[in-house]
Amino acid sequence: MMNNEGRPTRPAAANDASSAPDTFSGARALEQHEPLIFERSNPGTVGVDLPDAPDAPSRLGTLARKGALGLPELSEPQVVRHYTRLSRMNYGIDTGLFPLGSCTMKHNPRLNERMARLPGFADLHPMQPVSTVQGALEVMQQVKHWLSVLTGMPAVALPPGAGAHGELCGMMAIKSAIEARGEGDRRRRVLAPASAHGTNPATAAMLGFTVDEIPENERGRVDLKAFEEKLGPDVAGIMLTNPNTCGVFETDIKAIADAIHAAGGYFYCDGANFNAIVGRVRPGDLGVDAMHINLHKTFSTPHGGGGPGSGPVVFSEALAPFAPLPWVTGDGDSGYDLKEEASGDAAESFGRMKGFHGQMGMFVRALAYMMSHGSDGLMQASGDAVLSANYLKARLEDVMSAPYGDGPCMHEALFDDTFLNGTGVTTLDFAKAMIDEGYHPMTMYFPLVVHGAMLIEPTESESKEALDRFADTLRFLAEQAKAGDTERFIQAPRYAPRRRLDETQAARKPILRWKPEAATAEAAE
Ligand SMILES: *Cc1c(COP(=O)(O)O)cnc(C)c1O
Numbered sequence: 001m002m003n004n005e006g007r008p009t010r011p012a013a014a015n016d017a018s019s020a021p022d023t024f025s026g027a028r029a030l031e032q033h034e035p036l037i038f039e040r041s042n043p044g045t046v047g048v049d050l051p052d053a054p055d056a057p058s059r060l061g062t063l064a065r066k067g068a069l070g071l072p073e074l075s076e077p078q079v080v081r082h083y084t085r086l087s088r089m090n091y092g093i094d095t096g097l098f099p100l101g102s103c104t105m106k107h108n109p110r111l112n113e114r115m116a117r118l119p120g121f122a123d124l125h126p127m128q129p130v131s132t133v134q135g136a137l138e139v140m141q142q143v144k145h146w147l148s149v150l151t152g153m154p155a156v157a158l159p160p161g162a163g164a165h166g167e168l169c170g171m172m173a174i175k176s177a178i179e180a181r182g183e184g185d186r187r188r189r190v191l192a193p194a195s196a197h198g199t200n201p202a203t204a205a206m207l208g209f210t211v212d213e214i215p216e217n218e219r220g221r222v223d224l225k226a227f228e229e230k231l232g233p234d235v236a237g238i239m240l241t242n243p244n245t246c247g248v249f250e251t252d253i254k255a256i257a258d259a260i261h262a263a264g265g266y267f268y269c270d271g272a273n274f275n276a277i278v279g280r281v282r283p284g285d286l287g288v289d290a291m292h293i294n295l296h297k298t299f300s301t302p303h304g305g306g307g308p309g310s311g312p313v314v315f316s317e318a319l320a321p322f323a324p325l326p327w328v329t330g331d332g333d334s335g336y337d338l339k340e341e342a343s344g345d346a347a348e349s350f351g352r353m354k355g356f357h358g359q360m361g362m363f364v365r366a367l368a369y370m371m372s373h374g375s376d377g378l379m380q381a382s383g384d385a386v387l388s389a390n391y392l393k394a395r396l397e398d399v400m401s402a403p404y405g406d407g408p409c410m411h412e413a414l415f416d417d418t419f420l421n422g423t424g425v426t427t428l429d430f431a432k433a434m435i436d437e438g439y440h441p442m443t444m445y446f447p448l449v450v451h452g453a454m455l456i457e458p459t460e461s462e463s464k465e466a467l468d469r470f471a472d473t474l475r476f477l478a479e480q481a482k483a484g485d486t487e488r489f490i491q492a493p494r495y496a497p498r499r500r501l502d503e504t505q506a507a508r509k510p511i512l513r514w515k516p517e518a519a520t521a522e523a524a525e
Helices: 076-088 110-116 134-151 163-180 199-206 224-230 253-262 360-396 427-436 464-482 486-490 503-508 517-523
Strands: 155-157 189-193 210-214 235-241 266-270 290-292 313-315 327-331 335-339 413-415 454-456
Touching: 110 360, 134 155, 134 313, 134 327, 134 335, 134 360, 163 199, 163 235, 163 266, 163 290, 163 313, 189 199, 199 210, 199 235, 210 224, 224 253, 235 253, 253 266, 360 413, 360 464, 427 454, 427 464, 427 486, 464 486
Parallel strands: 189 210, 189 235, 235 266, 266 290
Antiparallel strands: 155 313, 290 313, 327 335, 413 454
Protein backbone atom coordinates (compact mmCIF):
# COMPACT_ATOMS: atom_id res chain seq x y z
CA MET A 1 0.00 0.00 0.00
CA MET A 2 1.37 3.41 -0.95
CA ASN A 3 0.54 6.86 0.28
CA ASN A 4 0.54 9.69 -2.27
CA GLU A 5 4.30 10.18 -2.09
CA GLY A 6 4.93 6.61 -3.13
CA ARG A 7 6.09 5.57 0.30
CA PRO A 8 4.80 2.17 1.40
CA THR A 9 2.75 2.52 4.56
CA ARG A 10 2.67 -1.15 5.43
CA PRO A 11 5.44 -3.67 5.63
CA ALA A 12 5.43 -6.14 2.77
CA ALA A 13 3.90 -9.57 3.05
CA ALA A 14 7.28 -10.99 3.94
CA ASN A 15 6.88 -10.21 7.57
CA ASP A 16 5.70 -13.42 9.01
CA ALA A 17 7.58 -15.69 6.67
CA SER A 18 10.99 -16.38 8.10
CA SER A 19 13.66 -17.67 5.80
CA ALA A 20 16.49 -17.68 8.32
CA PRO A 21 16.12 -20.74 10.54
CA ASP A 22 14.80 -20.14 14.04
CA THR A 23 17.19 -20.86 16.86
CA PHE A 24 16.16 -22.40 20.14
CA SER A 25 17.41 -19.39 22.15
CA GLY A 26 16.29 -16.61 19.82
CA ALA A 27 19.95 -15.59 19.48
CA ARG A 28 21.57 -15.24 16.05
CA ALA A 29 25.10 -16.54 16.28
CA LEU A 30 26.79 -14.45 18.98
CA GLU A 31 24.09 -11.79 18.77
CA GLN A 32 21.97 -12.46 21.85
CA HIS A 33 18.23 -12.15 21.91
CA GLU A 34 17.58 -9.34 24.36
CA PRO A 35 14.21 -8.61 25.96
CA LEU A 36 13.34 -5.34 27.67
CA ILE A 37 15.12 -4.76 30.96
CA PHE A 38 11.71 -4.83 32.68
CA GLU A 39 11.10 -8.31 31.31
CA ARG A 40 14.44 -9.42 32.74
CA SER A 41 13.50 -8.10 36.18
CA ASN A 42 13.54 -10.59 39.01
CA PRO A 43 11.89 -9.12 42.14
CA GLY A 44 14.27 -9.03 45.09
CA THR A 45 17.46 -8.94 43.02
CA VAL A 46 19.69 -5.97 43.76
CA GLY A 47 22.98 -4.69 42.43
CA VAL A 48 23.97 -2.67 45.50
CA ASP A 49 24.21 -3.31 49.21
CA LEU A 50 23.15 -0.26 51.20
CA PRO A 51 22.58 0.02 54.96
CA ASP A 52 18.96 0.34 56.04
CA ALA A 53 17.70 3.91 55.91
CA PRO A 54 17.54 5.57 59.34
CA ASP A 55 14.07 5.73 60.79
CA ALA A 56 13.04 9.33 60.10
CA PRO A 57 9.55 10.75 59.91
CA SER A 58 8.43 11.37 56.31
CA ARG A 59 7.79 14.97 55.38
CA LEU A 60 6.24 14.10 51.99
CA GLY A 61 2.68 14.25 53.29
CA THR A 62 0.20 13.44 50.51
CA LEU A 63 3.03 13.27 47.98
CA ALA A 64 4.33 9.99 49.39
CA ARG A 65 4.29 7.15 46.86
CA LYS A 66 1.60 4.56 47.54
CA GLY A 67 2.50 1.70 45.18
CA ALA A 68 5.75 -0.05 44.38
CA LEU A 69 8.41 1.97 42.51
CA GLY A 70 8.21 -0.38 39.52
CA LEU A 71 11.90 -0.28 38.60
CA PRO A 72 13.51 -3.38 37.14
CA GLU A 73 15.37 -5.42 39.74
CA LEU A 74 18.62 -6.94 38.51
CA SER A 75 22.19 -7.59 39.54
CA GLU A 76 25.09 -5.52 38.22
CA PRO A 77 26.29 -8.10 35.66
CA GLN A 78 22.75 -8.47 34.32
CA VAL A 79 22.52 -4.71 33.79
CA VAL A 80 25.97 -4.56 32.19
CA ARG A 81 25.09 -7.38 29.78
CA HIS A 82 21.73 -5.89 28.92
CA TYR A 83 23.16 -2.56 27.81
CA THR A 84 26.20 -4.09 26.15
CA ARG A 85 23.97 -6.39 24.09
CA LEU A 86 21.75 -3.47 23.10
CA SER A 87 24.78 -1.44 22.09
CA ARG A 88 25.86 -4.27 19.78
CA MET A 89 22.59 -3.98 17.87
CA ASN A 90 23.36 -0.36 17.15
CA TYR A 91 24.86 0.84 13.89
CA GLY A 92 26.72 4.12 13.75
CA ILE A 93 29.42 5.96 11.90
CA ASP A 94 32.02 4.20 14.05
CA THR A 95 30.71 0.83 12.82
CA GLY A 96 30.74 1.47 9.11
CA LEU A 97 29.76 3.63 6.16
CA PHE A 98 26.58 5.58 6.83
CA PRO A 99 25.20 6.60 3.43
CA LEU A 100 22.26 8.77 4.55
CA GLY A 101 21.85 11.69 2.17
CA SER A 102 20.78 15.15 3.39
CA CYS A 103 22.31 14.30 6.77
CA THR A 104 26.08 14.29 6.35
CA MET A 105 26.96 11.41 8.66
CA LYS A 106 30.73 11.65 8.65
CA HIS A 107 33.57 10.65 10.90
CA ASN A 108 34.36 13.40 13.36
CA PRO A 109 37.95 13.56 14.55
CA ARG A 110 38.41 12.49 18.17
CA LEU A 111 40.60 15.53 18.72
CA ASN A 112 37.48 17.72 18.71
CA GLU A 113 35.78 15.54 21.32
CA ARG A 114 38.86 15.85 23.45
CA MET A 115 38.81 19.64 23.21
CA ALA A 116 35.11 19.88 24.07
CA ARG A 117 35.71 17.80 27.18
CA LEU A 118 38.40 20.08 28.59
CA PRO A 119 37.11 21.05 32.04
CA GLY A 120 37.53 24.76 31.21
CA PHE A 121 34.82 24.34 28.57
CA ALA A 122 32.79 21.38 29.79
CA ASP A 123 32.32 22.60 33.36
CA LEU A 124 31.26 26.18 32.58
CA HIS A 125 27.96 27.48 33.84
CA PRO A 126 26.09 29.85 31.51
CA MET A 127 25.39 32.26 34.36
CA GLN A 128 29.02 32.69 35.40
CA PRO A 129 30.21 36.34 35.40
CA VAL A 130 31.76 37.23 32.02
CA SER A 131 35.07 38.04 33.70
CA THR A 132 35.43 34.31 34.48
CA VAL A 133 34.59 33.03 30.97
CA GLN A 134 36.79 35.19 28.75
CA GLY A 135 38.27 32.12 27.03
CA ALA A 136 34.85 30.74 26.16
CA LEU A 137 33.73 34.09 24.75
CA GLU A 138 36.93 34.23 22.71
CA VAL A 139 36.11 30.80 21.25
CA MET A 140 32.65 32.05 20.30
CA GLN A 141 34.13 35.17 18.72
CA GLN A 142 36.60 33.02 16.76
CA VAL A 143 33.84 30.70 15.52
CA LYS A 144 31.93 33.77 14.33
CA HIS A 145 35.05 35.01 12.58
CA TRP A 146 35.63 31.73 10.72
CA LEU A 147 31.98 31.40 9.70
CA SER A 148 31.91 35.00 8.55
CA VAL A 149 35.07 34.60 6.44
CA LEU A 150 33.95 31.26 4.95
CA THR A 151 30.52 32.58 3.98
CA GLY A 152 31.44 36.17 3.09
CA MET A 153 28.64 37.37 5.37
CA PRO A 154 29.25 40.17 7.93
CA ALA A 155 27.10 39.03 10.91
CA VAL A 156 26.80 35.68 12.70
CA ALA A 157 24.17 34.59 15.25
CA LEU A 158 25.32 31.65 17.37
CA PRO A 159 22.25 30.85 19.53
CA PRO A 160 20.13 28.53 17.29
CA GLY A 161 20.15 24.97 18.59
CA ALA A 162 19.69 23.12 15.26
CA GLY A 163 19.29 23.64 11.54
CA ALA A 164 15.53 24.06 11.79
CA HIS A 165 16.02 26.49 14.69
CA GLY A 166 18.45 28.43 12.48
CA GLU A 167 15.79 28.63 9.77
CA LEU A 168 13.42 30.06 12.35
CA CYS A 169 16.09 32.57 13.37
CA GLY A 170 16.77 33.69 9.79
CA MET A 171 13.09 33.94 8.91
CA MET A 172 12.34 35.87 12.11
CA ALA A 173 15.00 38.40 11.08
CA ILE A 174 13.39 38.62 7.63
CA LYS A 175 9.98 39.10 9.21
CA SER A 176 11.38 41.84 11.48
CA ALA A 177 13.04 43.60 8.54
CA ILE A 178 9.79 43.56 6.59
CA GLU A 179 7.87 44.88 9.57
CA ALA A 180 10.46 47.62 10.06
CA ARG A 181 9.73 48.69 6.47
CA GLY A 182 6.04 48.88 7.33
CA GLU A 183 5.22 46.00 4.96
CA GLY A 184 4.40 43.38 7.55
CA ASP A 185 0.74 43.16 6.54
CA ARG A 186 1.46 43.00 2.86
CA ARG A 187 4.38 40.57 2.42
CA ARG A 188 2.93 37.27 3.57
CA ARG A 189 4.07 34.76 0.94
CA VAL A 190 7.29 32.69 1.01
CA LEU A 191 8.49 30.74 -2.01
CA ALA A 192 10.12 27.32 -1.59
CA PRO A 193 11.04 24.65 -4.14
CA ALA A 194 9.09 21.39 -4.18
CA SER A 195 12.30 19.51 -3.33
CA ALA A 196 12.86 21.54 -0.12
CA HIS A 197 13.62 19.86 3.18
CA GLY A 198 10.35 19.73 5.14
CA THR A 199 11.69 22.12 7.75
CA ASN A 200 11.67 25.01 5.20
CA PRO A 201 7.90 25.20 4.57
CA ALA A 202 7.28 24.29 8.22
CA THR A 203 9.38 27.25 9.39
CA ALA A 204 7.65 29.70 7.08
CA ALA A 205 4.22 28.41 8.08
CA MET A 206 5.12 28.62 11.76
CA LEU A 207 5.76 32.35 11.34
CA GLY A 208 2.39 32.82 9.68
CA PHE A 209 3.59 33.01 6.08
CA THR A 210 1.81 31.13 3.32
CA VAL A 211 4.11 28.78 1.44
CA ASP A 212 4.12 28.78 -2.34
CA GLU A 213 5.81 25.83 -4.01
CA ILE A 214 8.14 26.35 -6.98
CA PRO A 215 8.49 23.40 -9.37
CA GLU A 216 11.81 21.82 -10.40
CA ASN A 217 12.96 21.72 -13.98
CA GLU A 218 14.14 18.50 -15.63
CA ARG A 219 17.66 19.15 -14.32
CA GLY A 220 16.59 19.02 -10.66
CA ARG A 221 16.90 22.79 -10.21
CA VAL A 222 14.48 25.65 -9.59
CA ASP A 223 12.44 26.37 -12.72
CA LEU A 224 13.54 30.00 -13.22
CA LYS A 225 10.53 30.98 -15.32
CA ALA A 226 8.01 29.48 -12.88
CA PHE A 227 9.84 31.25 -10.04
CA GLU A 228 9.75 34.64 -11.77
CA GLU A 229 6.03 34.27 -12.45
CA LYS A 230 5.43 33.83 -8.73
CA LEU A 231 7.13 37.10 -7.73
CA GLY A 232 4.94 39.95 -6.58
CA PRO A 233 4.51 42.70 -3.98
CA ASP A 234 3.21 40.18 -1.42
CA VAL A 235 6.38 38.03 -1.48
CA ALA A 236 8.49 38.13 1.71
CA GLY A 237 11.27 35.98 0.35
CA ILE A 238 12.50 32.66 -0.95
CA MET A 239 13.87 29.72 1.02
CA LEU A 240 16.30 27.87 -1.18
CA THR A 241 18.77 25.09 -0.38
CA ASN A 242 22.10 25.20 -2.20
CA PRO A 243 23.52 22.73 -3.08
CA ASN A 244 19.95 21.49 -3.15
CA THR A 245 18.37 18.29 -1.90
CA CYS A 246 18.64 16.70 -5.36
CA GLY A 247 22.41 16.93 -4.80
CA VAL A 248 23.01 19.57 -7.48
CA PHE A 249 24.14 23.20 -7.44
CA GLU A 250 21.47 25.80 -8.23
CA THR A 251 23.22 27.29 -11.25
CA ASP A 252 20.71 30.17 -11.57
CA ILE A 253 21.25 31.24 -7.98
CA LYS A 254 22.50 34.75 -8.81
CA ALA A 255 19.57 35.41 -11.12
CA ILE A 256 17.24 34.15 -8.38
CA ALA A 257 18.87 36.42 -5.79
CA ASP A 258 18.67 39.46 -8.07
CA ALA A 259 15.03 38.80 -8.94
CA ILE A 260 13.91 38.32 -5.34
CA HIS A 261 15.71 41.50 -4.29
CA ALA A 262 14.22 43.46 -7.19
CA ALA A 263 10.79 42.27 -6.01
CA GLY A 264 11.53 43.59 -2.51
CA GLY A 265 11.95 40.17 -0.90
CA TYR A 266 14.82 38.48 0.96
CA PHE A 267 16.87 35.43 0.08
CA TYR A 268 17.01 32.79 2.82
CA CYS A 269 19.48 30.06 1.92
CA ASP A 270 19.26 26.70 3.67
CA GLY A 271 22.95 26.03 4.23
CA ALA A 272 22.67 22.49 5.57
CA ASN A 273 24.71 21.32 2.58
CA PHE A 274 27.47 23.89 3.07
CA ASN A 275 29.93 21.01 3.52
CA ALA A 276 29.89 20.59 -0.28
CA ILE A 277 31.15 24.10 -1.03
CA VAL A 278 33.20 25.23 2.00
CA GLY A 279 36.25 27.18 0.88
CA ARG A 280 35.04 27.27 -2.72
CA VAL A 281 31.85 29.36 -2.79
CA ARG A 282 30.94 32.25 -0.47
CA PRO A 283 27.15 32.48 -0.13
CA GLY A 284 27.52 36.23 0.51
CA ASP A 285 28.81 36.61 -3.06
CA LEU A 286 25.65 34.92 -4.35
CA GLY A 287 23.31 37.50 -2.81
CA VAL A 288 22.18 35.48 0.20
CA ASP A 289 20.61 37.52 3.06
CA ALA A 290 20.49 34.83 5.74
CA MET A 291 21.72 31.25 5.92
CA HIS A 292 21.98 28.67 8.66
CA ILE A 293 24.96 26.37 8.94
CA ASN A 294 24.52 22.94 10.51
CA LEU A 295 27.68 22.70 12.62
CA HIS A 296 26.71 19.05 13.22
CA LYS A 297 26.85 18.31 9.50
CA THR A 298 29.65 20.50 8.25
CA PHE A 299 31.99 21.30 11.15
CA SER A 300 32.25 18.18 13.32
CA THR A 301 30.04 16.89 16.14
CA PRO A 302 28.53 13.46 15.68
CA HIS A 303 24.77 13.60 15.32
CA GLY A 304 21.71 11.45 14.97
CA GLY A 305 19.08 10.35 17.41
CA GLY A 306 17.90 13.91 17.85
CA GLY A 307 20.91 15.74 19.07
CA PRO A 308 22.96 17.62 19.80
CA GLY A 309 22.67 20.21 17.07
CA SER A 310 23.83 23.73 16.44
CA GLY A 311 22.61 25.98 13.65
CA PRO A 312 24.39 29.37 13.62
CA VAL A 313 22.97 31.86 11.13
CA VAL A 314 25.00 34.24 8.98
CA PHE A 315 23.39 37.53 7.95
CA SER A 316 23.91 40.11 5.22
CA GLU A 317 24.36 43.80 6.06
CA ALA A 318 20.63 44.32 5.49
CA LEU A 319 19.51 41.78 8.07
CA ALA A 320 22.36 42.08 10.60
CA PRO A 321 20.55 44.63 12.83
CA PHE A 322 17.69 42.17 13.44
CA ALA A 323 19.89 39.28 14.64
CA PRO A 324 18.91 37.59 17.92
CA LEU A 325 20.45 38.33 21.31
CA PRO A 326 22.76 37.70 23.00
CA TRP A 327 25.95 38.22 21.02
CA VAL A 328 29.60 38.46 21.99
CA THR A 329 31.34 41.81 21.70
CA GLY A 330 34.94 42.91 22.11
CA ASP A 331 38.33 41.48 21.26
CA GLY A 332 41.49 40.20 22.88
CA ASP A 333 42.68 43.71 23.79
CA SER A 334 39.49 45.17 25.24
CA GLY A 335 38.24 41.91 26.71
CA TYR A 336 34.99 40.16 25.74
CA ASP A 337 31.47 40.92 26.83
CA LEU A 338 27.92 39.83 26.04
CA LYS A 339 25.35 42.12 24.50
CA GLU A 340 22.15 40.94 26.18
CA GLU A 341 19.69 43.85 25.98
CA ALA A 342 17.80 45.14 22.93
CA SER A 343 19.24 48.64 23.17
CA GLY A 344 21.87 50.78 21.43
CA ASP A 345 23.19 48.93 18.34
CA ALA A 346 20.91 46.00 19.25
CA ALA A 347 17.73 48.12 19.36
CA GLU A 348 16.29 46.36 16.30
CA SER A 349 17.15 42.80 17.40
CA PHE A 350 14.15 40.50 17.41
CA GLY A 351 15.21 39.33 20.86
CA ARG A 352 16.15 36.00 22.39
CA MET A 353 15.34 32.60 20.96
CA LYS A 354 17.20 30.41 23.43
CA GLY A 355 17.73 30.42 27.18
CA PHE A 356 21.46 31.04 27.02
CA HIS A 357 24.17 31.50 24.41
CA GLY A 358 24.05 28.43 22.19
CA GLN A 359 25.70 25.01 22.19
CA MET A 360 29.10 25.73 23.70
CA GLY A 361 30.46 22.20 23.22
CA MET A 362 29.71 22.40 19.54
CA PHE A 363 31.41 25.74 19.15
CA VAL A 364 34.55 24.18 20.63
CA ARG A 365 34.32 21.17 18.30
CA ALA A 366 33.68 23.40 15.27
CA LEU A 367 36.62 25.66 16.04
CA ALA A 368 38.92 22.70 16.67
CA TYR A 369 37.75 21.19 13.37
CA MET A 370 38.29 24.40 11.40
CA MET A 371 41.65 25.23 12.97
CA SER A 372 43.05 21.70 12.63
CA HIS A 373 42.00 21.55 8.97
CA GLY A 374 43.08 25.08 8.12
CA SER A 375 41.71 26.82 5.04
CA ASP A 376 43.46 24.38 2.68
CA GLY A 377 42.14 21.38 4.63
CA LEU A 378 38.57 22.68 4.59
CA MET A 379 38.78 23.14 0.83
CA GLN A 380 40.08 19.63 0.46
CA ALA A 381 37.27 18.25 2.66
CA SER A 382 34.55 19.80 0.48
CA GLY A 383 36.37 18.72 -2.67
CA ASP A 384 36.75 15.14 -1.44
CA ALA A 385 33.09 14.98 -0.36
CA VAL A 386 32.01 15.92 -3.87
CA LEU A 387 34.58 13.58 -5.43
CA SER A 388 33.34 10.64 -3.32
CA ALA A 389 29.72 11.25 -4.33
CA ASN A 390 30.65 11.49 -8.00
CA TYR A 391 32.76 8.35 -7.75
CA LEU A 392 29.78 6.42 -6.39
CA LYS A 393 27.50 7.93 -9.02
CA ALA A 394 29.89 6.89 -11.76
CA ARG A 395 30.26 3.38 -10.35
CA LEU A 396 26.51 2.86 -10.00
CA GLU A 397 24.71 4.72 -12.75
CA ASP A 398 24.86 1.89 -15.28
CA VAL A 399 22.98 -0.48 -12.94
CA MET A 400 20.87 2.01 -10.97
CA SER A 401 19.00 5.02 -12.41
CA ALA A 402 19.98 8.65 -11.76
CA PRO A 403 17.06 11.01 -12.54
CA TYR A 404 19.26 14.09 -13.05
CA GLY A 405 22.18 12.08 -14.29
CA ASP A 406 23.57 14.46 -16.87
CA GLY A 407 26.61 16.18 -15.44
CA PRO A 408 28.26 15.76 -12.06
CA CYS A 409 26.51 15.89 -8.70
CA MET A 410 27.63 17.74 -5.59
CA HIS A 411 28.08 15.94 -2.24
CA GLU A 412 25.28 13.40 -2.69
CA ALA A 413 24.21 11.08 -5.50
CA LEU A 414 20.49 10.76 -6.17
CA PHE A 415 18.92 7.65 -7.68
CA ASP A 416 15.29 6.77 -8.35
CA ASP A 417 13.51 3.42 -8.60
CA THR A 418 13.25 3.23 -12.40
CA PHE A 419 15.91 0.50 -12.42
CA LEU A 420 13.62 -1.63 -10.25
CA ASN A 421 10.68 -1.36 -12.68
CA GLY A 422 9.12 -4.76 -13.26
CA THR A 423 11.25 -6.52 -10.63
CA GLY A 424 8.64 -6.49 -7.86
CA VAL A 425 11.27 -4.89 -5.61
CA THR A 426 10.63 -1.44 -4.12
CA THR A 427 13.05 1.14 -2.78
CA LEU A 428 12.08 -0.01 0.72
CA ASP A 429 12.86 -3.67 -0.10
CA PHE A 430 16.18 -2.65 -1.63
CA ALA A 431 17.09 -0.71 1.51
CA LYS A 432 16.16 -3.65 3.75
CA ALA A 433 18.40 -5.94 1.69
CA MET A 434 21.27 -3.52 2.33
CA ILE A 435 20.84 -4.19 6.06
CA ASP A 436 21.46 -7.90 5.47
CA GLU A 437 24.63 -6.90 3.63
CA GLY A 438 25.89 -4.89 6.61
CA TYR A 439 24.98 -1.40 5.46
CA HIS A 440 22.69 1.14 7.00
CA PRO A 441 20.28 2.17 4.21
CA MET A 442 20.61 5.44 2.36
CA THR A 443 17.93 8.15 2.65
CA MET A 444 14.77 6.82 1.02
CA TYR A 445 11.76 8.51 -0.57
CA PHE A 446 13.36 11.95 -0.19
CA PRO A 447 13.37 14.34 -1.97
CA LEU A 448 9.68 13.79 -2.66
CA VAL A 449 9.96 15.09 -6.24
CA VAL A 450 11.74 11.88 -7.26
CA HIS A 451 9.82 8.60 -7.31
CA GLY A 452 11.28 5.99 -4.97
CA ALA A 453 14.27 8.25 -4.27
CA MET A 454 17.54 6.87 -2.91
CA LEU A 455 19.85 9.65 -1.75
CA ILE A 456 23.43 8.62 -0.99
CA GLU A 457 26.00 10.86 0.69
CA PRO A 458 29.32 9.10 1.25
CA THR A 459 31.18 12.19 2.65
CA GLU A 460 34.90 12.91 2.47
CA SER A 461 35.79 10.66 5.36
CA GLU A 462 35.31 7.34 3.50
CA SER A 463 38.31 5.66 1.90
CA LYS A 464 38.30 4.50 -1.72
CA GLU A 465 38.28 0.89 -0.46
CA ALA A 466 35.15 1.59 1.59
CA LEU A 467 33.45 3.27 -1.38
CA ASP A 468 34.36 0.37 -3.67
CA ARG A 469 33.01 -2.22 -1.30
CA PHE A 470 29.79 -0.25 -0.91
CA ALA A 471 29.45 0.21 -4.68
CA ASP A 472 30.15 -3.50 -5.29
CA THR A 473 27.41 -4.39 -2.80
CA LEU A 474 24.83 -2.10 -4.41
CA ARG A 475 25.78 -3.36 -7.86
CA PHE A 476 25.31 -6.93 -6.67
CA LEU A 477 21.89 -6.10 -5.20
CA ALA A 478 20.76 -4.21 -8.32
CA GLU A 479 21.78 -7.17 -10.46
CA GLN A 480 20.03 -9.67 -8.18
CA ALA A 481 16.83 -7.62 -8.32
CA LYS A 482 16.95 -7.56 -12.10
CA ALA A 483 17.77 -11.28 -12.23
CA GLY A 484 14.51 -12.02 -10.41
CA ASP A 485 15.82 -12.94 -6.96
CA THR A 486 12.85 -11.11 -5.46
CA GLU A 487 12.83 -13.24 -2.30
CA ARG A 488 16.17 -11.78 -1.21
CA PHE A 489 14.48 -8.38 -1.06
CA ILE A 490 10.96 -8.97 0.16
CA GLN A 491 12.24 -11.26 2.91
CA ALA A 492 14.87 -8.76 4.05
CA PRO A 493 16.17 -8.08 6.58
CA ARG A 494 16.74 -11.73 7.40
CA TYR A 495 19.69 -11.34 9.71
CA ALA A 496 18.73 -8.29 11.76
CA PRO A 497 17.63 -8.72 15.39
CA ARG A 498 14.18 -7.53 14.25
CA ARG A 499 12.61 -8.17 10.84
CA ARG A 500 10.30 -5.62 9.27
CA LEU A 501 8.53 -3.30 11.59
CA ASP A 502 5.33 -1.45 10.93
CA GLU A 503 7.06 1.89 10.81
CA THR A 504 3.89 3.90 10.28
CA GLN A 505 2.25 2.42 13.36
CA ALA A 506 5.47 2.89 15.29
CA ALA A 507 5.53 6.59 14.36
CA ARG A 508 1.83 7.24 14.81
CA LYS A 509 1.14 5.12 17.86
CA PRO A 510 4.43 4.66 19.62
CA ILE A 511 4.40 2.62 22.80
CA LEU A 512 6.89 4.55 24.87
CA ARG A 513 6.28 3.12 28.30
CA TRP A 514 6.60 -0.43 29.49
CA LYS A 515 3.54 -1.69 31.29
CA PRO A 516 2.85 -5.09 32.77
CA GLU A 517 1.69 -7.60 30.18
CA ALA A 518 -2.10 -7.20 30.32
CA ALA A 519 -1.87 -3.45 29.82
CA THR A 520 0.65 -3.74 26.94
CA ALA A 521 -1.60 -6.08 24.96
CA GLU A 522 -4.31 -3.42 25.12
CA ALA A 523 -2.00 -0.58 24.08
CA ALA A 524 -0.82 -2.51 21.02
CA GLU A 525 -4.36 -2.76 19.64
C1 LIG B 1 19.40 18.62 8.10
C2 LIG B 1 18.72 19.62 7.29
C3 LIG B 1 17.89 20.59 7.88
C4 LIG B 1 17.51 20.62 9.35
O1 LIG B 1 18.56 20.59 10.24
P1 LIG B 1 18.35 20.05 11.73
O2 LIG B 1 19.62 20.35 12.43
O3 LIG B 1 18.06 18.60 11.61
O4 LIG B 1 17.18 20.79 12.32
C5 LIG B 1 17.34 21.54 7.05
N1 LIG B 1 17.55 21.54 5.72
C6 LIG B 1 18.32 20.61 5.12
C7 LIG B 1 18.54 20.65 3.63
C8 LIG B 1 18.93 19.61 5.88
O5 LIG B 1 19.69 18.68 5.28
